Amino acid sequence: MDSYQENHQEEIEYLKKTLAFIEEEVKKEEKNLEEKKSDLIAAKKDMYENTVHIASDFESLVDINLHLMQVNNHISGYDTRRIKNLKKMINSPYFGRFDFIEKGFNEKEKIYIGLYNLMDKNTGEVYVYDWRAPISSVFYRYELGEVMYDTPAGVSRGDVSLKRQYQIRDSQLKYFFDCSVRITDEILQEVLSHNTSAKMKNIIETIQKEQDVIIRDRDHELLIVQGVAGSGKTSIALHRIAFLLYEGLNTNLQSKDVIIISPNSVFSHYISSVLPELGEENVRQSIFDDLVLEVLQGRFGKETREMQLEALIHSRVKIGDEGRKKSIDFKGSRVFKKILDRLLWHYAHRLIEFEDVYYNGTILATRQQLKNRFLHNEIGIPMAKQLNKIETILLQKVHPLQKKRLKRLEKIVEKSEGHEFEIKSFSRLLAIKQAVAFRDRIQKFTKVDYGDLYTQLFKNRGLLHKLAQGLTLPENINEIISTTLQNLEEGQVHYEDYAPLLYLKLKVEGNNVVSGIKHVVIDEAQDYTPLQYEVFKILYDNATYTVLGDIRQAIEKPIDYSLYDDVSEILNKGKTIKLSLNKGYRSTCEINAFTQKLLGEGNQHDYCSIERYGEEPKVIQRETLEGIDQSIIADIGNYTQQGYESVAIICKTQKEAEKVFSRLKKSVQLTLIKPQEGEVIKGALVIPTYMAKGLEFDVVIIYDVNKENYVSDFDRQLLYIGCTRALHRLVIYHKGDKSPLI
Numbered sequence: 086m087d088s089y090q091e092n093h094q095e096e097i098e099y100l101k102k103t104l105a106f107i108e109e110e111v112k113k114e115e116k117n118l119e120e121k122k123s124d125l126i127a128a129k130k131d132m133y134e135n136t137v138h139i140a141s142d143f144e145s146l147v148d149i150n151l152h153l154m155q156v157n158n159h160i161s162g163y164d165t166r167r168i169k170n171l172k173k174m175i176n177s178p179y180f181g182r183f184d185f186i187e188k189g190f191n192e193k194e195k196i197y198i199g200l201y202n203l204m205d206k207n208t209g210e211v212y213v214y215d216w217r218a219p220i221s222s223v224f225y226r227y228e229l230g231e232v233m234y235d236t237p238a239g240v241s242r243g244d245v246s247l248k249r250q251y252q253i254r255d256s257q258l259k260y261f262f263d264c265s266v267r268i269t270d271e272i273l274q275e276v277l278s279h280n281t282s283a284k285m286k287n288i289i290e291t292i293q294k295e296q297d298v299i300i301r302d303r304d305h306e307l308l309i310v311q312g313v314a315g316s317g318k319t320s321i322a323l324h325r326i327a328f329l330l331y332e333g334l335n336t337n338l339q340s341k342d343v344i345i346i347s348p349n350s351v352f353s354h355y356i357s358s359v360l361p362e363l364g365e366e367n368v369r370q371s372i373f374d375d376l377v378l379e380v381l382q383g384r385f386g387k388e389t390r391e392m393q394l395e396a397l398i399h400s401r402v403k404i405g406d407e408g409r410k411k412s413i414d415f416k417g418s419r420v421f422k423k424i425l426d427r428l429l430w431h432y433a434h435r436l437i438e439f440e441d442v443y444y445n446g447t448i449l450a451t452r453q454q455l456k457n458r459f460l461h462n463e464i465g466i467p468m469a470k471q472l473n474k475i476e477t478i479l480l481q482k483v484h485p486l487q488k489k490r491l492k493r494l495e496k497i498v499e500k501s502e503g504h505e506f507e508i509k510s511f512s513r514l515l516a517i518k519q520a521v522a523f524r525d526r527i528q529k530f531t532k533v534d535y536g537d538l539y540t541q542l543f544k545n546r547g548l549l550h551k552l553a554q555g556l557t558l559p560e561n562i563n564e565i566i567s568t569t570l571q572n573l574e575e576g577q578v579h580y581e582d583y584a585p586l587l588y589l590k591l592k593v594e595g596n597n598v599v600s601g602i603k604h605v606v607i608d609e610a611q612d613y614t615p616l617q618y619e620v621f622k623i624l625y626d627n628a629t630y631t632v633l634g635d636i637r638q639a640i641e642k643p644i645d646y647s648l649y650d651d652v653s654e655i656l657n658k659g660k661t662i663k664l665s666l667n668k669g670y671r672s673t674c675e676i677n678a679f680t681q682k683l684l685g686e687g688n689q690h691d692y693c694s695i696e697r698y699g700e701e702p703k704v705i706q707r708e709t710l711e712g713i714d715q716s717i718i719a720d721i722g723n724y725t726q727q728g729y730e731s732v733a734i735i736c737k738t739q740k741e742a743e744k745v746f747s748r749l750k751k752s753v754q755l756t757l758i759k760p761q762e763g764e765v766i767k768g769a770l771v772i773p774t775y776m777a778k779g780l781e782f783d784v785v786i787i788y789d790v791n792k793e794n795y796v797s798d799f800d801r802q803l804l805y806i807g808c809t810r811a812l813h814r815l816v817i818y819h820k821g822d823k824s825p826l827i
């Protein structure tokens with residue numbers, strides 16, 4: 086036998102042994118589960134039959150029941166998860182191996198790496214190491230030779246003499262090969278040459294070194310990643326969560342303690358299967374609009390981010406109509422945050438009209454006393470709570486006086502005519518009326534409403550200008566003031582007002598809604614304004630953060646890397662690091678070269694692409710829209726025949742997408758993706774650019790990139806986002822002259 090055959094034989098044996106062990110474990114766990122279920126049923130039966138004798142009251146009965154439910158959930162949750170994980174491993178128990186001699190030891194260990202740990206508890210033999218285990222980092226980071234890796238007990242060193250990769254599918258060893266480099270480009274190219282799927286997939290078999298460094302970072306409280314399109318930011322974010330949860334076994338981080346902030350619900354669906362695939366369920370996902378709804382509870386209307394973008398794109402068509410854009414920039418800025426802080430200060434010091442409080446001729450507190458108490462507030466207590474406390478104190482003071490007053494009232498009523506038979510009840514009624522009047526009087530200065538406060542900023546003539554002293558305001562500030570006031574009075578504010586309103590509410594009332602989050606992942610970080618980060622900071626103050634974005638994919642903002650400095654200053658974490666990724670994995674080299682050119686002079690950046698070749702992108706002119714439609718119908722047929730499974734027709738706006746959809750649907754099977762709607766399915770679909778963010782498709786067709794439709798830098802960014810969604814093919818159609826941007 087030659088050495089390959091020997092190795093092959095050895096690997097077949099090892100696979101057989103591992104699979105047999107997994108199957109044995111599954112059987113054991115299933116038996117275990119059955120026994121536990123029977124025990125539980127018996128315990129329940131016993132409880133129902135006997136509790137009446139032992140549970141002395143209803144409360145203890147409830148307690149027992151609750152306890153049993155918890156035990157029940159705990160047992161079945163843990164056991165079924167382990168069985169599920171083991172079953173997943175039957176398909177492919179591991180994908181990599183390295184042979185390792187730890188410094189100071191002689192014995193060579195074969196370290197197999199897979200989805201989860203697989204250990205024989207009786208013998209201590211480890212069949213497979215979880216890809217997240219400390220030792221597994223060697224596989225992702227090193228070639229042959231000397232290596233080191235972090236363990237909870239410190240750094241371990243050693244020597245790697247062999248690295249091997251496998252493809253095992255349906256429990257069969259398809260192939261394996263030895264590699265001296267980290268992860269060979271061939272296997273990566275092979276993985277990337279496949280079609281994309283309706284749901285994002287995990288990348289554990291081919292994580293790259295620079296990605297692994299981010300995934301396993303434990304040293305920083307704020308980790309910022311600037312990565313080019315397709316560099317794996319979203320994948321990394323999800324694998325990082327899985328890693329932190331694995332580590333969480335030591336640090337007590339659980340899936341319910343983690344939240345992912347993603348751009349929209351279509352994207353949320355797209356990424357929703359990665360963590361469950363990696364064995365981690367129940368991580369919360371939220372979009373900013375959910376937070377708005379949760380905190381503001383629909384009080385100021387329901388404009389969504391998509392509606393804002395749609396309005397913005399349409400307003401751009403009218404040259405010179407920059408009002409909304411300036412308002413968006415201003416209301417998201419740190420300047421506006423300063424104005425809001427000054428507004429809060431001004432309200433506390435100047436606008437609350439404290440009064441002397443009398444009751445029945447007795448002074449309870451002077452105006453100055455109340456003001457002093459309020460301003461020398463215990464640090465950190467929100468304004469509304471502090472005022473509420475003042476109200477409670479005044480009510481407590483007045484309470485004994487009200488009792489005396491009731492007695493007095495009874496005497497008065499007794500003497501008056503017409504109430505002889507209802508002295509008590511009539512006196513009480515009078516007392517209640519007086520108490521209400523008293524409370525209303527003090528509530529004039531103890532109630533503060535964040536919405537009214539925001540309105541005052543725009544309604545109170547000159548207030549905003551006064552508060553903005555020393556700050557630079559946009560040229561159209563007066564227009565912004567009048568439009569905002571009008572919207573507030575109509576109860577329908579713009580999306581850009583939500584962050585300031587949230588900020589004011591959280592500052593005024595404190596954070597009553599969200600708690601317990603220990604780690605926050607913000608994807609598509611470039612899409613949030615500094616003020617939105619201020620809101621995140623208040624909502625998740627004690628959490629650590631992973632923030633990932635690509636400044637070139639900002640939709641309505643100029644390319645400006647200072648956002649990351651703002652994020653770092655605002656979140657203000659002790660240990661912060663900013664890392665960059667400049668290798669794209671999604672698209673072919675031809676598509677990458679095309680999209681880099683799109684960025685325009687001066688905006689290109691350090692970029693490299695994985696070596697995967699395909700066809701040149703096509704830019705095709707048609708005389709009419711009908712001509713474009715006919716070509717697209719033919720394209721969908723051709724590309725589907727060639728085996729591509731997802732073809733996206735990307736339009737500039739939702740309106741355009743709807744029109745294209747209604748024309749094309751007569752001739753071809755396709756889906757229109759709408760904001761707020763669930764999943765992107767496979768096949769042909771029509772989608773507006775901003776909804777396609779973060780997604781990817783085998784074939785991307787960009788609709789009508791003509792010289793009127795795509796002209797500004799803003800359009801360039803939209804076009805860039807659209808084109809970078811393509812894996813294998815990119816086609817651009819235009820009616821008449823093409824856009825000067827391509």
Ligand SMILES: Nc1ncnc2c1ncn2[C@@H]1O[C@H](COP(=O)(O)OP(=O)(O)OP(=O)(O)O)[C@@H](O)[C@H]1O
Pocket residue numbers: 273276277286288291292293296312313314315316317318319320321635638670671778779780781809
């Ligand atoms: N190490 C890897 N191995 C295999 N595939 C990878 C790897 N890294 C990234 N990919 C693939 O590249 C594609 C892009 O990844 P992802 O969507 O995470 O990138 P991104 O940086 O978030 O992209 P964008 O900012 O453009 O939305 C995905 O198909 C992902 O599976």
